[in-house]
Ligand SMILES: [Ca+2]
């Protein structure tokens with residue numbers, strides 16, 4: 001898969017940047033509060049002074065109560081329900097006006113026996129009858145106040161009625177309570193999460209040029225928002241740019257979203273990147289944490305963003321956000337820099353049912369994570385709660401552990417093994433032999449000439465002995481060889497440097513040496529697109545032949561980087577069926593995610609629609625049912641990432657994607673709930689026809 005493209009991009013940066021460590025000095029910035037002001041909020045809090053009318057919708061009854069309100073003293077209780085529409089209605093005709101995007105949020109507490117899907121729905125009369133638009137949904141746990149929110153940009157022209165109903169999507173009988181409904185613009189709502197924001201309209205005080213000769217200034221020739229932006233010029237090295245110390249804005253252990261808009265006037269696409277330069281008190285060298293970056297066209301504003309998890313362990317001496325470009329002389333503009341903490345909008349839900357518990361009688365449920373997730377308090381709690389297997393996404397690949405010939409740095413890899421041990425989680429090693437993310441020098445001698453076959457194999461043996469040996473008894477399974485098959489070659493072998501120097505022999509040797517280094521470890525061959533018939537036949541034959549020759553191979557890893565349309569569940573079953581015929585061969589699903597996009601698609605989803613989320617949920621549900629059907633051979637299912645906003649797919653394709661089970665608020669998506677209890681979800685996206693809107697006038 002193309003994930004290598006970005007990963008390579010990242011790694012080159014990291015390696016080159018190691019060369020420039022320690023030559024950057026800092027000045028302390030002046031104190032500045034740059035967080036946006038909160039705009040007007042329309043609230044319905046049931047304390048007796050609400051300006052908007054609220055009422056029992058459908059045949060429900062409502063009562064204002066005061067015992068355990070979410071906010072203030074009072075809340076409203078909805079009882080006597082027989083339909084999804086028997087609910088609470090709020091008259092919003094004078095508030096949800098055209099031309100703006102609004103966010104409606106509120107708190108709901110229900111007394112159901114299990115989690116219930118709730119909806120915020122706009123119901124209106126446009127003169128031609130009563131219609132509805134479902135604005136947002138969330139599955140809510142029983143017996144606790146939970147937040148629900150929905151976004152809407154109304155296009156209605158003078159509706160005769162417009163109300164918001166807060167109601168279950170499927171459940172028809174459960175009583176529930178509502179409190180603190182708020183309506184505000186999307187901008188105001190989202191700004192609640194802002195930790196830092198700079199629109200570059202007044203000064204550059206907190207920013208510093210990065211590198212000798214670099215100049216930064218406010219510039220009114222272009223702006224993404226407001227009148228001005230920050231112009232960065234005079235660069236002569238790729239790491240030159242602009243930077244801002246972060247220590248006073250960010251808190252260790254927390255996750256932040258960093259976003260900004262950039263502009264350049266070059267004719268060609270230019271790579272612009274965000275990194276954090278980090279210096280720990282107990283370390284001499286600087287470390288560089290990748291946030292995000294992409295190739296950006298000239299003469300247009302483009303957004304770059306990414307997440308940053310501030311390390312929770314160790315004392316941080318310096319933390320500096322850096323914006324730079326691969327092109328060492330490129331001048332560029334930035335605007336609207338925002339650092340936000342999504343948990344200020346919605347708290348992570350630590351009470352969700354556990355995925356690993358749900359499938360404890362079937363197979364391990366695993367997750368691929370990066371060092372950032374390991375460093376984050378919230379992420380690590382979620383990992384421990386829901387998963388009983390982890391795979392380091394990049395941190396055990398050759399380029400990540402090798403600093404030079406026979407020179408290893410296992411600091412980060414060790415942290416994964418320690419985390420797994422401490423939390424009693426299984427850990428898969430990924431990966432020993434791959435054509436990507438292996439340093440170029442690995443294949444060359446000290447003069448830069450390609451090694452001969454026996455020399456390269458010797459180096460490989462040493463690498464496998466070193467890495468597998470280090471984690472003997474600790475890492476239970478290894479992806480020994482990754483992606484060595486290319487079905488477009490007549491013999492099926494990818495023409496990698498490995499193959500070109502050694503022929504296919506390196507594959508068997510790798511398994512033999514890994515087995516020698518840790519005879520207890522389960523050894524896997526791992527590959528993608530394993531639903532392509534030619535490809536799976538090459539893999540099948542290779543494994544069969546290896547088994548026949550007594551090569552110690554114990555399993556096949558089916559990556560399963562799939563999308564919502566392809567391959568089908570039936571295609572995946574064909575593959576599982578085929579490999580299940582090899583006696584004693586274990587199957588693991590090793591890199592599961594489900595993109596919203598067909599391969600190479602130009603479609604762009606700014607946000608996931610309910611239709612897409614439900615379609616994705618259905619496919620995840622069918623997939624896990626399939627995996628359970630083959631649980632005698634499938635022993636582990638690993639998702640390639642914890643939550644959507646950290647997925648590799650967003651980085652590679654530079655567009656929003658929603659391939660995983662959790663969203664950016666650590667909330668279980670419909671796909672998550674499908675895997676926990678599919679009966680919580682609706683069968684389709686249609687609701688029954690809404691009842692008449694009662695005539696209730698707002699108090700003036
Ligand atoms: Ca209240």
Ligand SMILES: [Ca+2]
Nearest residue numbers: 199225226228
């Ligand atoms: Ca601006």
